[in-house]
Amino acid sequence: MPNDPGFNTRAIHVGQDPDPVTGATVPPLYLTSTYTQPEFGRHQGYEYGRSDNPTRGALEEAMASLEQGDGAVAFASGMAASDAVLRACLVPGGRVLAAEDLYGGVYRLLERVYRPQGIAIHYVDLGDLKNAQEALQQLKPQVLWLESPSNPLLQVLDLARLAAMSRQAGCILVVDNTFASPYNQNPLALGADVVVHSTTKYIGGHSDVIGGVVVARDAETLDALRFIRNTTGGTLGPFEAWLTLRGLKTLGVRMQQHAANAGRVVAFLRDHPAVDTVFYPSNNPLAQQQMRTFGGMVSFTLKTDGDPLPRVKQVLERFQIFSLAESLGGVESLVGHPATMTHAALPAAERQRRGVVDGLIRLSVGIEDVQDLIDDLSQALARPQGS
Ligand SMILES: *Cc1c(COP(=O)(O)O)cnc(C)c1O
Numbered sequence: 001m002p003n004d005p006g007f008n009t010r011a012i013h014v015g016q017d018p019d020p021v022t023g024a025t026v027p028p029l030y031l032t033s034t035y036t037q038p039e040f041g042r043h044q045g046y047e048y049g050r051s052d053n054p055t056r057g058a059l060e061e062a063m064a065s066l067e068q069g070d071g072a073v074a075f076a077s078g079m080a081a082s083d084a085v086l087r088a089c090l091v092p093g094g095r096v097l098a099a100e101d102l103y104g105g106v107y108r109l110l111e112r113v114y115r116p117q118g119i120a121i122h123y124v125d126l127g128d129l130k131n132a133q134e135a136l137q138q139l140k141p142q143v144l145w146l147e148s149p150s151n152p153l154l155q156v157l158d159l160a161r162l163a164a165m166s167r168q169a170g171c172i173l174v175v176d177n178t179f180a181s182p183y184n185q186n187p188l189a190l191g192a193d194v195v196v197h198s199t200t201k202y203i204g205g206h207s208d209v210i211g212g213v214v215v216a217r218d219a220e221t222l223d224a225l226r227f228i229r230n231t232t233g234g235t236l237g238p239f240e241a242w243l244t245l246r247g248l249k250t251l252g253v254r255m256q257q258h259a260a261n262a263g264r265v266v267a268f269l270r271d272h273p274a275v276d277t278v279f280y281p282s283n284n285p286l287a288q289q290q291m292r293t294f295g296g297m298v299s300f301t302l303k304t305d306g307d308p309l310p311r312v313k314q315v316l317e318r319f320q321i322f323s324l325a326e327s328l329g330g331v332e333s334l335v336g337h338p339a340t341m342t343h344a345a346l347p348a349a350e351r352q353r354r355g356v357v358d359g360l361i362r363l364s365v366g367i368e369d370v371q372d373l374i375d376d377l378s379q380a381l382a383r384p385q386g387s
Pocket of ligand 1: 106
């Protein structure tokens with residue numbers, strides 16, 4: 001390998017040397033639950049599938065390199081990964097400070113699992129750095145948890161400044177980098193302590209596999225995560241690891257196309273008379289400085305008088321290429337309604353306060369031919385005859 005290989009070279013080669021026994025160019029899929037020991041008291045680095053698997057190890061090496069961390073730990077899902085991070089970082093009676101705009105499943109984990117166990121959960125608008133600073137100093141949380149760009153409003157947070165504040169407060173900064181993917185930004189390089197991914201999304205990239213990865217910078221955190229995974233059992237299976245690694249190889253080229261398509265979709269939506277507000281980070285100076293591309297996620301609100309739900313239903317059911325589905329980040333375009341789908345776990349008043357209004361629609365712009373996507377949006381948004 002050259003000295004300083006680029007992103008795509010690392011995605012395709014790190015942890016993925018040809019198999020020393022057969023020369024297989026692609027890391028083999030080791031479908032085994034256990035490993036035969038050559039003699040009593042000696043093994044070859046692998047004992048049992050819950051703890052170690054070479055296919056999963058290849059994915060972890062590649063992910064550590066792409067996120068500029070010291071190591072990575074792969075889990076059965078993004079939620080299993082998030083839960084392991086909280087277990088590793090929290091103390092009894094501990095405190096979490098979280099961003100207001102958060103993946104609904106993480107909100108549910110905090111509210112329904114951690115809060116009843118005596119962990120205090122606070123939310124703050126981290127876009128206001130003064131606010132963030134005050135909350136860190138007053139609450140002294142063990143964990144600061146955020147997403148940037150956030151789900152579903154694509155809010156961009158100042159990762160370097162928040163990392164510095166969090167370090168000063170003796171708090172661990174966890175960044176859920178699922179929306180950006182390591183192609184667009186590397187939070188660890190900006191000072192964050194831990195990065196979490198739902199690899200189900202852009203990293204797997206083909207809507208065919210569930211998984212999660214945590215990347216960290218220090219050996220202590222990585223050891224704690226591996227211990228928790230081995231003890232609680234939320235391990236990523238070898239086939240899932242293999243599929244995820246196969247997806248990872250093309251992450252860079254896919255992200256380029258997602259972002260190019262999303263840019264065209266945003267321009268179309270901004271000019272459309274049926275659309276009120278479009279959420280996409282491209283005009284945000286912080287995003288311009290922090291991100292390589294602005295990604296493939298676009299949200300927008302519909303112009304409606306009164307209850308937006310009938311109009312939302314009408315638009316969602318007219319799509320022909322965009323599939324009405326949970327999830328994001330696959331090659332195919334998806335459309336979702338955060339208030340009733342990804343963010344249904346939030347009480348209505350909380351959703352409203354956070355801007356996850358009933359008229360909000362979220363797109364995961366895929367890599368189909370962009371004119372087909374625009375034509376689909378155009379016909380879905382058109383007012384049906386007679387209404
Ligand atoms: C999907 C998602 C998760 C949860 O990941 P799963 O793989 O579905 O468990 C966490 N955070 C974000 C931002 C997500 O989009």
